[in-house]
Amino acid sequence: MNWKQRQHTFRLSDRDRPGPTGLVFDIQRFAVHDGGGIRTLVFLKGCPLRCQWCQNPESMFPGPEILRIPHNCISCVKCMTLCPQQAICYDGGGEIGIDRVRCDLCGDCVTSCYAGSMTIVGRYLTAGEVMEEVDRDRKFYAESGGGVTFSGGEPTAQPDFLLSCLRAAKARGLHTAVETCGHSPWETLAALRDVVDLFLCDIKHMDTARHRELTGMPNERILDNIARLSQAGSAVRLRLPLVPGANDSEANIVASAQFAAGLPTLEGFDILPYHRLGEAKWRQLGRVYPMHDVAPHTREDVLAKACLAGQHVGGVGIGG
């Protein structure tokens, strides 16, 4: 069963299979901006940070979540009739709404929704099931110097599952990368070092107070973890999601670049321009997107800021 077919049903009981099982919210093949070459990107659900600009808001909550994609809906209302909890009904405006308190994630609406409008985000998979999908593109990894990248959410928030996936990948001789926000116990990261070829570390803001405002967490542990990973000899690429008005000041860019320059195993410094492609997902999850009014940088702005970073650190790239 490929990842796409797994979307047709949802069973909470999958979690309790012999494991470890992990909660995965997406598997993307042919990712080319996350660690070199052609890669498969495995997204693990659940994140300790709450970044206001998050483009994968469905990745934050560490459990399965119901989500409705209105433009897929063909108004057959099967979901309403079938829901045993009567959690799906018209809201005041005549739109189909979900009572997320009533919903017990039985998955009946997902099974009956052929149009793919009612979905539950997250599937409990074993490492073996993840690798089944990852294995499909092994020839492409070999030809392009690619491999597998675990992302999120925050992949290290499911440490046992992540480790068993990485071990399986290494047993196959694959190049492995982990994309992390760095907010995890050092022991968790240290345990991964043997089976991770490259850490892609996000850095949101160099000022801890501002970092807390933007993400809900301070940055000391993050910066410390990144430095320790690098000092211990793990290859690191630093990634700065460049968000207008949040972390794009000259001072923060310079400070970030200088921090990067101090890492002995730095492989590159990537500026990831802000985009709004995730906004609809906030709505579909029944949440308000905090950055609704923020316009992305122009191409020229991004280039200028990349140049600025380049004065303080080598290997600056745009877009990963």
Place this chain on the structure above:
Amino acid sequence: MSQHQVQAPELHGPTQRTTAALARFVDTTPSICPERAMLITESYKETEALPMVLRRAKALEKILAGMPIFIQDGELIVGNQASKPRSAPIFPEFSCKWVEAELDRLANRTADVFLISEETKAKLRQAFAYWDGKTTNEFAAAMMPPQALEAHNDVVYTVGNYFYNGVGHISVDYDKAISQGLSSVIAAARQALEALDYADAEQLKKRHFLEAVIIANQAVIDFAGRFATLASSMAADCADPIRRDELTEIARICRKVPAQPAETFHEAVQAFWFVHLVIQIESNGHSISPMRFDQYMEPYHARDKGRVLPEKAQELLDLLWIKFAELNKVRDENSTMAFAGYPMFMNLIVGGQKRDGSDATNDLSFMCLQAAANTKLYAPSLSIRIHEGTPAALYKKAGEISRLGMGYPAYYNDRVIIPALLARGLTREDARDYGIIGCVEPQVGGKTEGWHDAAFFNMGKVMELALNDGVDKRTGKQIGPKSGSLETFKTFDDVMASYKAQTAYFVRLMAAADNAVDMAHAIRCPLPFLSSLVDDCIAAGKSLQEGGAHYNFTGPQGVGVANAGDCLTAIKKLVFDDRLLTLAELRQALDSDFEGREDLRQMLLNRAPKYGNDDDYADAVAKEAARIYCEEVNRYVNPRGGRFQPGLYPASANVPLGSVVAATPDGRKAWSPLADGVSPISGCDTCGPTASVLSVAKLDHEIASNGTLLNQKFHPTALEGDQGLNNLKAVTETYFQNGGFHVQYNVISRETLLEAQAQPEAYKNLVVRVAGYSAFFTALDKSLQDDIIARTEQTF
């Protein structure tokens, strides 16, 4: 095999002369030229007593001697097809009723517009009066069994290409014409003629063909002579001393070639052009393919090295590329739906292996790729052969051209194509020497009459008939055998058996239709000049059309593999495996075109596995659907003593073929396009390009030896930087290692296309690869533009 260390030569951008010629080209609207039609009509009236092949030679002689010629400002390579650049001559001997009927619409139809004056219309009407009942089309129709003609009219297949036009789809022995000159062809024909024993009836038959070869070749030499005379007189009147020298040089060259062996690169390019041009005046078959141009032209280029500046050599190539694009052909309005964008499908391929198996890459391989970048035109169709020894530098250059977003080069896989040709009886050396005809059809040039584009077989329609007991939903007529229907099937095997029965029945009729058209060409339109440059016509003393070529094939294409596969998969999975759906429900949903049953359509679309997602369930069924078609085609033999061989590619016939097919169980609405080539259905390949190519590679590409076609679209950001080129190569390599045949990449954004659709003026130069060829996007019919836009955009 180790990749040998080939470096790219120093490459040069377009010169001022090239840029000026390009600007002039883009500003010229195609028009209709009546001259050829008038001249051939006059000639036919004079030669009614003669055998047909001689009449053809004399007609060519009269056309080449009488048609208007010109040399444009700054041109270094000369030779025009009709009275103006980009204007199309008319070929009434193949068919002219449609031209007459559409004369008033040519200038204001939606795609492929041709300007035409009232005077031209009058001249053409006068010429056409002679042709009633005399065309190959009418003769072929008379030879065709009525059921075969009916199935053609019902668009279960269409043999329209050669039914209404010349055959084309050939590559001649350009090497011989350039290196030995046409004088040597005349000498060979004379020698053969002298050896004939006229008392032997079989030998007597050869006489007229050989005489026709001599007349035709002499006519081409004299045609070149006309350009020599014109250039001389223009030189005499020219005030600019530099241009005067150029014209004098043109005159010298045209006196020498193509009669005598070429020695310089300029002479070789000019000799090539005369041969290539006259083939397109003798007949209007398209897909006249230069094939391995880098191979037969390199000796002249190498000889000139050091004497001629590399930028001058590149300029000659670039100017030749513009001459290619100036060739034109008018098609009927329906055909412009299937062949839109003024395409001539002249396939030119670089790289690959030599006859001894070693790598063939040379400086010209790179320069041809550069010419495509310099001119950014839709012609010629540029291709590259890939084998284990393809140099990294050539791969990289090809990737850089792919990234420009013109849809070429198309990549071909030696690892699959060479064995496929061996299985068709080619020698190992000939198989290694293959090139590509038209869209994707492989053959060895100079000795093959491949009849590659014999028909499009509508796999979508056959699927519809297979579910309806042979009744056409569009017309209500019983046109196929009673093979069962959704009302009678008990098992999935019943469904497959019905699909197989319909396929077998209509492939058989298609073979009859093709053979009737084939024989009509042999009787009504043998082509002596074309034949004289293809082995073994002179030795055999007969034309290509009569079976004179060394290798003979007929290649009809299945269109809609993905639809046939996904229809069968949906029934298998949803009806018989999962029992989510009954056949009765499916019947009702299909009959109403899913009106009121959108939920079922969504089930068919989203719950059945789809070909193109690396899903073994769906891919195995698609493979079987393709195999059934291919094996049926393999059964038949053509009148030239060659075998039928299947292909799986559509040009852009997937749009018109889809327009007669009712709703299908893959969730496709009635009358909408079929999938293109072996590509997945638009929008159904949702797992990205790696999954898509792995799926497609699971088909048996070797059995489909007339060619398969995969279109893969990338967003430009996918190919940024050296890493992007590396990733593109990885996709190509993996597809090919897994058994893929051909792949071409579109590298443009959906937004760009929408904008181009809305503001065609601003995007006059936007080239899009449409299933096997490149065309100006804005010249395409709107429905085809929509189809291209709808194709899944692979981003990441």
